[in-house]
Amino acid sequence: MSVARGTWVEIEATVLQPSERAPGLPEDTARTPYVLRLSGFLEEDAEVGQEVRVKSLIGRTHRGVLRLVNPGYDHSFGATVPELLHIGLRES
Amino acid sequence: MRDTSYAAVLSRKNEIMKASLGIDFDAYVSSPVAFDYERMMSETGYALDDIVRIQSETKVGGTPLHELTRLTEAVRATAGPGKGARILVKDEAANASGSFKARRASISAYEAKKRGYAGVIAATSGNYGAGVASQAAMRDLKCIILQEVFDSRGVGQPEIVEKSRACEAYGAEVQRLSVGPELFYVLLRTLEETGFFNASLYTPFGIRGVETLGVEIARQVRERYGKDPDAVVITHAGGGNLTGTARGLLAEGCDGTRIVACSVDLAGLHMASDTDFNRKSFTTGHTGFGVPFATWPDRVDVPRNAARSLRYMDEYQLVSQGEVFYVTELMTKLEGLERGPAGNTSLTAAVTLARQMDRDQVVVVQETEYTGAGKHHNRQLSFARENGIEVRVGDPADNVPGKTIVLPERLEQVRGRVQEMDKLRLSYLKNAAKLHPVEKWTDGDVAFLAADLKKDPAWVRQAVANLA
Numbered sequence: 001m002s003v004a005r006g007t008w009v010e011i012e013a014t015v016l017q018p019s020e021r022a023p024g025l026p027e028d029t030a031r032t033p034y035v036l037r038l039s040g041f042l043e044e045d046a047e048v049g050q051e052v053r054v055k056s057l058i059g060r061t062h063r064g065v066l067r068l069v070n071p072g073y074d075h076s077f078g079a080t081v082p083e084l085l086h087i088g089l090r091e092s
Numbered sequence: 093m094r095d096t097s098y099a100a101v102l103s104r105k106n107e108i109m110k111a112s113l114g115i116d117f118d119a120y121v122s123s124p125v126a127f128d129y130e131r132m133m134s135e136t137g138y139a140l141d142d143i144v145r146i147q148s149e150t151k152v153g154g155t156p157l158h159e160l161t162r163l164t165e166a167v168r169a170t171a172g173p174g175k176g177a178r179i180l181v182k183d184e185a186a187n188a189s190g191s192f193k194a195r196r197a198s199i200s201a202y203e204a205k206k207r208g209y210a211g212v213i214a215a216t217s218g219n220y221g222a223g224v225a226s227q228a229a230m231r232d233l234k235c236i237i238l239q240e241v242f243d244s245r246g247v248g249q250p251e252i253v254e255k256s257r258a259c260e261a262y263g264a265e266v267q268r269l270s271v272g273p274e275l276f277y278v279l280l281r282t283l284e285e286t287g288f289f290n291a292s293l294y295t296p297f298g299i300r301g302v303e304t305l306g307v308e309i310a311r312q313v314r315e316r317y318g319k320d321p322d323a324v325v326i327t328h329a330g331g332g333n334l335t336g337t338a339r340g341l342l343a344e345g346c347d348g349t350r351i352v353a354c355s356v357d358l359a360g361l362h363m364a365s366d367t368d369f370n371r372k373s374f375t376t377g378h379t380g381f382g383v384p385f386a387t388w389p390d391r392v393d394v395p396r397n398a399a400r401s402l403r404y405m406d407e408y409q410l411v412s413q414g415e416v417f418y419v420t421e422l423m424t425k426l427e428g429l430e431r432g433p434a435g436n437t438s439l440t441a442a443v444t445l446a447r448q449m450d451r452d453q454v455v456v457v458q459e460t461e462y463t464g465a466g467k468h469h470n471r472q473l474s475f476a477r478e479n480g481i482e483v484r485v486g487d488p489a490d491n492v493p494g495k496t497i498v499l500p501e502r503l504e505q506v507r508g509r510v511q512e513m514d515k516l517r518l519s520y521l522k523n524a525a526k527l528h529p530v531e532k533w534t535d536g537d538v539a540f541l542a543a544d545l546k547k548d549p550a551w552v553r554q555a556v557a558n559l560a
Contacts, residue, residue, distance in 0.1 A: 021098070021272065025272065025273075026364055028365055028366045028367045032366055034274050036268070036269055037268045037269075038267050039260070040265075057264065057265050058211065058264070058265045059234075073253065075253040075465050075466035075471070076466070077465055077470050078250070078468075078475060084417070084473065086485075087422055087425065088421060088424070088425030
């Protein structure tokens, strides 16, 4: 499915390959690439998974792989933790 | 075209910093360990009155100080006869962007605008990003925030995801990065690409902006209680909150006020570890920052750090994650005040201190922060469960960072524990000695190190002799 120029999207780009990373990292971190995710307005019609350019909220151009279309935030208050509910009640 | 490899960019650090801050740190430096701290702070060119005026232009400062009467009663019920100080809280969530970090961002944004920079950049995963983005919006500056958000599975820490949202809400470009200290590399590269101002957390502008918080506390407590605050408890990570607040209190003459740091104890978790990243339920205000920044402040994104916590700290309290979540929930229910984890960390230590202090004394928790989706104790606990952390009710002494969070059953179990100050001071001196051998220390170096540890030169000489 083609995504139209001007759509709000998220891109992902590898900033540093594992071999290019800072010295002295813990082993679990050192074996992963250093990755950027950024949202912006798509600069040209493209498909998800393609290398694209986006313009950020302040008008700077970034390159990366088109990952999400119209990305939003779905963070929440989470599943209720019942142990919290008892705190501060006058329970006998 | 310039070489943008990790090593090449890091090697250009000094020139990038000079261009992006306009501060010539070399002018203050007298040796590898010593520099003229007070001159660096005063040469920002801003008097306290200027800072108050600048902050009032952008919805910063003048926050309420609340007495937590029901929580104080609850603590008194667990205290000995005549014990149980009044607990007050400075409601810093009332600043634009919802935390004291607006104070820290305000002078940098003003300075950047005054000097004609097109924008500001900060590398921060916390409230400071929202503070910078919000202040930049009001000063009509472009803003870039760099954040460490997600692990190699792509899972974001809920609290930091909320900060990404907040920064974008204020119109900033948000670069969300995976786990790693290379955030600093991205910062340098972005400063170089854009020519923007480096709104670092650790410049004199940042720390001086926090001084008004200490000034307001001194004036509000004096006006209402006719005395100085007996103790001020400050959530401690990088040291700027403590340094700025203490400097403000001292500027108002509160020489006898105990300056108490507090951090969540996360001993055993590695701060640069991809797997440990989402096993923490606190993203800041913890020992993973608090201890290394206290024991060597000059490890930051500027050559000399204006945040020097041991220079002002009298005591250091550690609390467990479970204790903070318990006290957060208790404050919500008893005081009708729902606030985020940062201020509630120092509130947890204040419970312990108030229990030990006399009833006619006053202990001030010097900040609150906003709360909401992601940035909430229920979310942190449910997220911990999703990541395999055991969450249960019991004795908070059984907390194991990264493995078990134990919520206390009763308020009297909230006790925290004391971090030994001299251990931190000796660790600081060892770090200084690594950078500059002891035999090369001049009287000037020793005088600087002593001031940086709130001790006298004789103490430093003796401590170093014992270390050897």
